[in-house]
C-alpha cells in the first residue's frame with residue numbers, strides 16, 4: 145500500500161531482456177500533482193520504465209502501484225489507460241486530415257460516435273472542455289486548421305491536448321521538445337507547467353536547458369537504476385552524473 149499523497153510507486157523493479165538487465169532494482173515515488181523530469185544517457189532505461197508503467201512491458205520482479213491500490217503489474221495496456229495513465233510518444237501521431245478542434249473532440253473521454261463528433265453535435269460540456277484544452281495547448285487561434293498544416297511543435301502540443309481530452313491522472317511525456325524551435329521549447333515549458341496544475345506528469349528529456357526551465361525535481365537513471373535525484377542543481381553537480389551523462 146502507498147501513501148495517499150503518492151500517485152505512482154515503483155519499488156525494486158527489475159526486468160531483463162535475454163539476460164541483460166535493462167531495469168535493475170528501480171525505485172521511484174511520484175507525488176500526486178508532481179511534475180518530474182527523468183534524464184539519463186542513452187540506454188539508461190527511461191523508455192523501458194515508461195513501458196513498465198503503461199503495461200507494455202511486465203517487470204520480472206518488483207512492485208508498481210498507481211493511485212493507491214492499483215497494482216499495475218496485473219493490468220494490460222488498455223486497462224492502464226482506462227485507470228488514467230496517458231502516454232505521449234516522441235513522434236506526434238495526430239489525425240492529419242482533421243481540424244485541430246476535431247482532433248480534440250475525437251479524443252474526448254466517454255461514449256460518443258465519431259459521426260456525431262464530426263457533425264459537430266456537441267454537448268455544452270464537451271464544447272467547454274474543448275475550449276479549455278485548446279487554450280492550454282496554445283492552439284485556440286488554429287482550431288479550424290487541418291492538423292497537417294501545423295508546425296512540428298504545434299503537432300506535439302495537439303497530441304498533448306488529445307491526451308488531456310482523456311482526462312488522465314498521470315501523463316508520461318517522452319522528449320517533447322526534440323525538434324522544436326527555441327520559441328516552441330519556451331512555450332512548452334509554460335504549457336507543461338499549466339498541465340501540471342491539474343495532473344501528475346513525468347517528462348523524459350535530454351534538453352538540459354528545457355529541464356532547467358521546468359524547475360522540477362529531477363531523477364537521473366543509469367543502467368536501469370536511479371543514479372541521482374533532487375533539484376537539477378543537485379543532480380548536475382553529482383560527480384557520478386557528470387561522469388556518465390553530463391560530462392560527455
Ligand SMILES: Nc1ncnc2c1ncn2[C@@H]1O[C@H](COP(=O)(O)OP(=O)(O)OP(=O)(O)O)[C@@H](O)[C@H]1O
Pocket residue numbers: 161162165166184185186187188189190191192193
Ligand atoms: N525489447 C528489448 N529487447 C532487448 N533489449 C531491450 C529491449 N528494450 C530495451 N532494451 C535494452 O534495454 C536498455 C534500456 O533501453 P531504454 O530504451 O529503456 O533506454 P533509454 O534510457 O530510453 O534510452 P534512450 O535515451 O536512447 O531512449 C538498452 O540497453 C536497450 O538496448
